[in-house]
Amino acid sequence: MTEKMTIAQALNLALDDAMAEDPKVVMLGEDLADNEEGGVMGVTKGLSTKYGKRVRSTPISEQAIMGAAIGASLVGYKPVAEIMLMNFTTVAMDMIVNHAAKLRFMSGGQTHVPIVIRTMTGAGFSVGGQHSDYLEAWFAHTAGIKVVAPANAAEAYGLLLSSIDDPDPVLFIENMPSYWTPGPAPTRGERIPLGKARIAREGKDLTIVSYSRMANEALAAAEALAEDGVDTEVIDLRTIAPWDQDTVIASVKKTGRLLTVHEATKPFGVGSEIAAVVNEALFGDLKAPVKRLGGAFCAVPFSKPLEDAFAPNAQGIAAEVRSMLSLDPVD
Amino acid sequence: MSNYPIPDSATLVRMYEKMELIRLNDERAHKVVKTGRIVMPYYSPRGQEVIPSAISVNLTEEDYICTIYRGTHDMLAKGVPPKLLWAELAGRVTGTCKGKGGPMHITHPETGVMVTTGVVGSSMPIANGLAWASQLSGDDRVTIANFGDGAANIGAFHESLNLAALWKLPVVFVCQNNRYAEHTTFANSTAVDRIGDRAASYAMPGITVDGNDPEAMYGAAKIAIDRAKAGEGPTLIEAMTYRFNGHLLGDDGHYMDKEERQKAIDADPVARLRARLISDGVLSEADADKISADITAQLDEAIAFALDSDFPTLDELRRDVFATELA
Ligand SMILES: Cc1ncc(C[n+]2csc(CCOP(=O)(O)OP(=O)(O)O)c2C)c(N)n1
Numbered sequence: 001m002t003e004k005m006t007i008a009q010a011l012n013l014a015l016d017d018a019m020a021e022d023p024k025v026v027m028l029g030e031d032l033a034d035n036e037e038g039g040v041m042g043v044t045k046g047l048s049t050k051y052g053k054r055v056r057s058t059p060i061s062e063q064a065i066m067g068a069a070i071g072a073s074l075v076g077y078k079p080v081a082e083i084m085l086m087n088f089t090t091v092a093m094d095m096i097v098n099h100a101a102k103l104r105f106m107s108g109g110q111t112h113v114p115i116v117i118r119t120m121t122g123a124g125f126s127v128g129g130q131h132s133d134y135l136e137a138w139f140a141h142t143a144g145i146k147v148v149a150p151a152n153a154a155e156a157y158g159l160l161l162s163s164i165d166d167p168d169p170v171l172f173i174e175n176m177p178s179y180w181t182p183g184p185a186p187t188r189g190e191r192i193p194l195g196k197a198r199i200a201r202e203g204k205d206l207t208i209v210s211y212s213r214m215a216n217e218a219l220a221a222a223e224a225l226a227e228d229g230v231d232t233e234v235i236d237l238r239t240i241a242p243w244d245q246d247t248v249i250a251s252v253k254k255t256g257r258l259l260t261v262h263e264a265t266k267p268f269g270v271g272s273e274i275a276a277v278v279n280e281a282l283f284g285d286l287k288a289p290v291k292r293l294g295g296a297f298c299a300v301p302f303s304k305p306l307e308d309a310f311a312p313n314a315q316g317i318a319a320e321v322r323s324m325l326s327l328d329p330v331d
Numbered sequence: 332m333s334n335y336p337i338p339d340s341a342t343l344v345r346m347y348e349k350m351e352l353i354r355l356n357d358e359r360a361h362k363v364v365k366t367g368r369i370v371m372p373y374y375s376p377r378g379q380e381v382i383p384s385a386i387s388v389n390l391t392e393e394d395y396i397c398t399i400y401r402g403t404h405d406m407l408a409k410g411v412p413p414k415l416l417w418a419e420l421a422g423r424v425t426g427t428c429k430g431k432g433g434p435m436h437i438t439h440p441e442t443g444v445m446v447t448t449g450v451v452g453s454s455m456p457i458a459n460g461l462a463w464a465s466q467l468s469g470d471d472r473v474t475i476a477n478f479g480d481g482a483a484n485i486g487a488f489h490e491s492l493n494l495a496a497l498w499k500l501p502v503v504f505v506c507q508n509n510r511y512a513e514h515t516t517f518a519n520s521t522a523v524d525r526i527g528d529r530a531a532s533y534a535m536p537g538i539t540v541d542g543n544d545p546e547a548m549y550g551a552a553k554i555a556i557d558r559a560k561a562g563e564g565p566t567l568i569e570a571m572t573y574r575f576n577g578h579l580l581g582d583d584g585h586y587m588d589k590e591e592r593q594k595a596i597d598a599d600p601v602a603r604l605r606a607r608l609i610s611d612g613v614l615s616e617a618d619a620d621k622i623s624a625d626i627t628a629q630l631d632e633a634i635a636f637a638l639d640s641d642f643p644t645l646d647e648l649r650r651d652v653f654a655t656e657l658a
């Protein structure tokens with residue numbers, strides 16, 4: 001694959017293709033029409049010009065945005081709602097958790113909520129404690145909403161199309177600091193199924209399970225470890241909820257060792273759930289205790305050295321792998 | 332508004348000093364970020380200097396304010412020392428919040444800056460709580476809740492105004508209507524023409540005032556603050572102003588109405604007040620120049636102090652999460 005594209009471009013392309021394919025796909029969110037610059041990061045540029053009233057900028061009213069998306073979805077539309085930053089989902093939690101996630105069940109299957117909530121986040125941008133959090137565990141813990149977090153451009157495209165197709169609500173998490181990182185370009189129209197993980201690198205000594213930007217850090221760690229003869233398998237979960245247990249269990253059965261890595265704080269995180277399921281399935285096959293890496297247990301700090309130390313990185317991941325394999329640390 | 336209280340010339344000079352501090356501080360922030368000496372998101376308050384200056388001369392250090400990411404004007408007017416502010420902007424351990432909060436989250440209780448929020452609308456519910464505490468303890472403080480025009484469309488605005496009116500809280504809601512919310516114009520986000528008109532729905536007085544007119548803004552602030560202190564309850568002030576810059580540094584605001592923006596910049600409230608104080612004979616040119624020179628020296632010192640200070644050490648990740656340091 002020689003063609004490159006940024007995540008921001010891939011998202012724009014996926015939204016464009018979805019809207020062209022299905023007139024029921026509509027979009028709403030703060031600043032996303034061209035009159036307001038096509039999104040604060042320009043991800044939705046051109047779409048309102050092309051699709052007119054199907055793409056609407058809204059006031060700063062996250063509850064109203066989510067409610068409108070839910071309502072329209074109940075009667076046949078497929079809204080893609082943007083909540084600019086993941087921290088602002090907190091303002092719309094009632095709509096997302098009590099309504100979007102539960103209406104199918106509580107209505108006995110009479111109604112359902114086929115919406116996508118696009119939201120961006122991630123430490124590294126010096127924006128501090130209310131603009132950087134990964135909150136996926138809250139949503140993964142809620143029955144009825146799916147959670148997706150792509151790691152690169154091609155993945156973002158294929159996963160967004162599948163999220164829009166999906167008959168249930170999907171929270172789609174975009175890593176903001178890597179929006180402009182060029183990566184493999186997607187194949188037009190090609191979906192990546194939800195609930196299916198990607199083996200980003202095959203290996204036999206240890207399995208790392210990760211997602212979003214951290215999957216790329218894990219890959220970088222694996223490349224560095226390979227130079228020392230350590231063969232790491234890296235699994236990019238892609239869909240956090242429901243996650244691909246089969247692929248992960250098969251991998252850990254092969255390697256006997258599991259390390260989970262995410263940017264969200266470690267306690268009560270997605271890694272804890274994966275560790276528990278793998279322990280239940282493979283207790284006798286494990287060669288080492290399952291380990292978890294995650295962000296520090298604090299608000300994302302502003303000060304640069306603290307922010308740099310907040311999330312796991314390739315170096316820290318490699319060090320953890322070496323320790324799990326009882327290898328001497330490198331410095 | 333003919334019955335509004337009017338500031339005397341000494342008060343106007345105090346307001347001018349605050350406004351000039353905000354203006355010069357903003358100029359420095361642009362420079363420091365553009366030259367890469369500090370990496371931070373910076374939301375310029377340029378054009379909105381009159382509002383917090385007129386409010387602050389009616390407050391004491393004891394009174395509380397809550398403000399937002401676009402808040403350096405509110406903080407400086409309230410008296411946050413520039414040294415501590417700059418050290419926080421630079422992420423240094425000597426900053427107001429040890430560098431852990433950063434520009435969007437300045438807290439400085441000593442000068443009454445209780446919360447700075449990065450979440451649109453969230454200053455108002457918390458301001459009510461501060462005001463409630465004053466009501467309970469009878470400490471005679473007033474709380475100012477600052478927010479933008481965009482924030483008036485979030486649920487928290489409506490909930491807070493109702494609660495404040497119902498409980499007669501000593502709080503003043505100050506909507507700094509700078510006509511833009513990021514890239515969205517006021518008209519494209521708000522169904523009513525005036526945010527001030529919404530006060531009627533919550534049974535409180537609403538004042539829409541020229542927030543760039545020092546006298547009118549002073550009068551509106553004084554009426555609302557006096558009312559709160561007299562136990563008569565909250566007021567909503569919609570202070571009409573203009574965002575001279577883009578939403579944040581790096582956004583040139585090319586999408587803004589050029590003519591309207593130029594008109595606002597040409598009517599720079601800081602330059603206007605300076606000229607007026609001189610033409611009224613309140614200040615001489617030399618007096619005004621000295622005010623600016625003193626502020627410049629203070630800012631030089633503040634920025635040098637910030638850049639010379641240490642960053643926090645990594646154990647700060649474990650501190651202040653709870654009262655007890657994490658293991
Ligand atoms: C709940 C929430 N939604 C969205 C944002 C993103 N955001 C930051 S500032 C801003 C515009 C706010 O405009 P306004 O209230 O007019 O204040 P101003 O920036 O003009 O001072 C937006 C949408 C946010 N911080 N919080």
Ligand SMILES: [Mg+2]
Pocket residue numbers: 479480481507508509510511512513
């Ligand atoms: Mg505004």
